[in-house]
Amino acid sequence: MKVYRIRHIPTGLYWQKARVGSNTLSKKGKVYLNKGTAINVLHGYVCEIHLSRRSAYYDKLLEMAEDGPYIFTGDRIVGIPRRDWEVVEFNLIESK
16 A cells, blocks of 8 residues: 655655644655545645744754745745655555
């Protein structure tokens, strides 16, 4: 069975929908069962990243915001170009 995740290319982290104050990037991310849903999420929601200041990736993303087209406001990065994201396909190993 194939599953899909949305990856932020510069960091290699995966996007996940999160509550306010939580991180929207993680090593695992959210798994989507079909590619169409992942693509719809990519085009609809993934235009900003919420990141706790305590996150291990906070400083790295702050540097990226200073160097590129990103806009950094407090615990959010907005204005992320769609070219910085990709839908990644994985094969899910089914247990017997």
